[in-house]
Amino acid sequence: MYCTKKITDDLTWVGANDRRLAMFEGVYSVPDGVSYNSYLLCDEKTVLFDTVDKAVHHRFLENLDAALQGRKLDYLIVHHMEPDHSASVVELTVRYPDLVLICNEKTLTLIKQFDFFDTDSRALIMKEGDTFDTGRHTLHFLMAPMVHWPEVMVTYDASDKILFSADAFGCFGALNGALFADEVDFARDYMDEARRYYTNIVGKYGNQVEALLDKASALDIEMLCPLHGFVWRKNIGDFISKYAHWSSYAPEEKGVMIAYASVYGNTENAAEILSCRLREKGVKSVMYDVSVTPASYIISAAFRWSHIVIASTTYNAGIFVSMEALISDLVEHNIQNRTVAIIENGSWAPTSGELIREKLKECKNITFLEKTISLMSSLKAEQLADVEEMAEAIAASEPGLAPQRLAKPAAAQGQQAAQEAAPPPESIDPTTAFKFSYGLFVLTARDGDKDNGCIINTAIQITEKPFRISIAVNKANFTCDMIIKTGEFNVSILAESAQFKAFQQFGFQSGRTADKFDGCGYDTRAANGIMYVPENTTGIISGKVKDAYDYGTHMLFIADVTQAFVLSDEMSVTYQYYFAHIKPKPPAQKEKKAGYVCRICGYVHEGDELPDDFICPLCKHGVEDFERL
Numbered sequence: 001m002y003c004t005k006k007i008t009d010d011l012t013w014v015g016a017n018d019r020r021l022a023m024f025e026g027v028y029s030v031p032d033g034v035s036y037n038s039y040l041l042c043d044e045k046t047v048l049f050d051t052v053d054k055a056v057h058h059r060f061l062e063n064l065d066a067a068l069q070g071r072k073l074d075y076l077i078v079h080h081m082e083p084d085h086s087a088s089v090v091e092l093t094v095r096y097p098d099l100v101l102i103c104n105e106k107t108l109t110l111i112k113q114f115d116f117f118d119t120d121s122r123a124l125i126m127k128e129g130d131t132f133d134t135g136r137h138t139l140h141f142l143m144a145p146m147v148h149w150p151e152v153m154v155t156y157d158a159s160d161k162i163l164f165s166a167d168a169f170g171c172f173g174a175l176n177g178a179l180f181a182d183e184v185d186f187a188r189d190y191m192d193e194a195r196r197y198y199t200n201i202v203g204k205y206g207n208q209v210e211a212l213l214d215k216a217s218a219l220d221i222e223m224l225c226p227l228h229g230f231v232w233r234k235n236i237g238d239f240i241s242k243y244a245h246w247s248s249y250a251p252e253e254k255g256v257m258i259a260y261a262s263v264y265g266n267t268e269n270a271a272e273i274l275s276c277r278l279r280e281k282g283v284k285s286v287m288y289d290v291s292v293t294p295a296s297y298i299i300s301a302a303f304r305w306s307h308i309v310i311a312s313t314t315y316n317a318g319i320f321v322s323m324e325a326l327i328s329d330l331v332e333h334n335i336q337n338r339t340v341a342i343i344e345n346g347s348w349a350p351t352s353g354e355l356i357r358e359k360l361k362e363c364k365n366i367t368f369l370e371k372t373i374s375l376m377s378s379l380k381a382e383q384l385a386d387v388e389e390m391a392e393a394i395a396a397s398e399p400g401l402a403p404q405r406l407a408k409p410a411a412a413q414g415q416q417a418a419q420e421a422a423p424p425p426e427s428i429d430p431t432t433a434f435k436f437s438y439g440l441f442v443l444t445a446r447d448g449d450k451d452n453g454c455i456i457n458t459a460i461q462i463t464e465k466p467f468r469i470s471i472a473v474n475k476a477n478f479t480c481d482m483i484i485k486t487g488e489f490n491v492s493i494l495a496e497s498a499q500f501k502a503f504q505q506f507g508f509q510s511g512r513t514a515d516k517f518d519g520c521g522y523d524t525r526a527a528n529g530i531m532y533v534p535e536n537t538t539g540i541i542s543g544k545v546k547d548a549y550d551y552g553t554h555m556l557f558i559a560d561v562t563q564a565f566v567l568s569d570e571m572s573v574t575y576q577y578y579f580a581h582i583k584p585k586p587p588a589q590k591e592k593k594a595g596y597v598c599r600i601c602g603y604v605h606e607g608d609e610l611p612d613d614f615i616c617p618l619c620k621h622g623v624e625d626f627e628r629l
């Protein structure tokens with residue numbers, strides 16, 4: 001039975017999924033399957049955009065037949081002649097004898113090569129910028145050579161603002177009933193596979209992808225229809241930005257990808273110890289055994305992370321076989337702009353390190369850490385210092401790579417503490433800071449089963465593309481510790497309707513000793529699994545920490561936004577509004593009570609004693625900013 005999906009009134013997906021394929025193109029494992037997309041436009045003329053792989057040919061023909069609803073197929077646009085999209089071309093010319101193929105000269109050559117039949121008499125040849133009217137739609141043809149083969153072209157339907165993008169903007173994975181990227185949590189569930197698809201299929205051709213992106217930037221695109229994966233109709237710019245990033249070979253994240261080849265576990269041991277030392281310095285690291293993990297995953301990781309460590313034993317006086325293959329793959333995929341460190345091993349003549357270095361020198365802009373760690377069979381106790389040194393050199397090689405180890409040397413810390421404790425000079429009135437139009441937010445995090453949250457007043461958008469924000473959090477807050485550990489958080493933007501009890505709930509107690517969500521009556525979580533506040537809030541923003549900076553009392557987190565949604569049209573609360581309308585006014589006091597008042601925000605702590613470690617629950621300033629009532 002046919003299985004089609006409607007995209008617009010006159011455009012239908014007639015492709016098919018394959019979950020039995022073990023190796024895509026004979027080399028890339030696809031554990032979650034793959035889709036072969038084909039699209040039928042039913043206008044005054046009927047036009048099919050590409051066909052499918054032979055494995056799903058019969059389902060595709062059934063789909064096409066159903067979508068045509070008794071009409072004949074007039075035109076077939078062949079964007080790409082790779083057989084996973086062209087296996088049904090010959091069959092269609094048999095079924096529809098008058099079928100006209102729309103393609104370019106290079107495509108025509110390839111059709112003859114693959115299918116041994118002469119299409120000259122039925123081919124309509126397009127060149128860059130040519131157009132074709134189907135009735136209501138005008139199709140524009142743009143050449144996209146080497147994305148992924150030389151004959152590739154894409155089509156822009158100017159009427160519905162759709163770009164049929166061939167292999168570009170594709171993704172591994174069967175569609176599983178969805179068709180649009182916004183029907184799934186793409187960032188969480190599919191971005192890794194989109195990266196693996198991009199880097200392995202067209203990673204080598206960054207310049208050509210950039211040329212296509214340049215052409216696309218001149219178009220008003222409302223939908224992307226690729227040959228694999230989901231159709232994009234929302235947040236298209238975000239995905240195009242990913243392509244712009246990947247095609248530039250700039251690292252996507254700061255961190256270290258360790259790939260190791262180890263025959264008896266000793267090279268792995270050294271790599272593992274290095275990974276531990278890196279983590280202790282706050283550096284993210286991932287590890288792959290190149291004899292176990294398919295190369296396509298490691299290539300993808302190499303494109304993702306800023307630093308690469310290659311650890312390999314020596315084999316037949318060369319590089320170990322699986323590592324040699326990986327290194328060749330990395331070079332062939334044009335990896336560049338990375339910092340690389342090397343660990344070699346060998347029981348009588350370790351040579352792999354120099355050989356790896358020589359091969360990777362073929363890549364552009366690779367910075368090698370000077371010292372290679374050389375093992376004779378296994379890491380010795382006296383070499384632990386070398387591993388520590390390598391971890392230290394990696395951590396120091398780029399600002400922000402080790403965000404959690406920003407604590408300053410003891411002397412500098414003492415200096416800073418003295419500066420912070422000293423009263424501000426007369427030229428600085430600290431209350432001027434209240435003239436900033438701060439908002440108020442509940443910042444939530446989750447570590448294991450523990451949910452927690454606190455009040456913050458500094459959350460701002462830094463950039464729109466990518467959507468990136470910063471938050472500042474007092475280090476005394478337990479939520480700050482949780483974010484340092486997990487790297488994720490939600491910001492619930494409080495509305496003017498927020499009640500004082502919300503500030504008491506999240507601001508006047510510590511998550512170290514209290515469950516701040518106890519009795520809250522809701523269990524609302526964003527896609528990252530972290531709680532957010534659903535009431536008296538105007539919007540929710542989920543962040544994934546990209547960088548973190550230690551500024552003495554506070555941590556400044558820079559985060560990529562992974563989810564954002566609006567909850568109400570109410571006004572978001574400002575700091576001033578809070579003081580004017582939400583914070584209860586102290587009752588007129590007949591007699592002066594004993595206590596301390598915060599010079600910064602006016603918070604009053606009642607009692608004779610003010611503990612040395614007291615932190616103002618509102619503005620988070622310490623005892624040095626309190627004075628007796």
Ligand code: FEO
Nearest residue numbers: 082084148167227
């Ligand atoms: Fe999906 Fe380059 O073919």
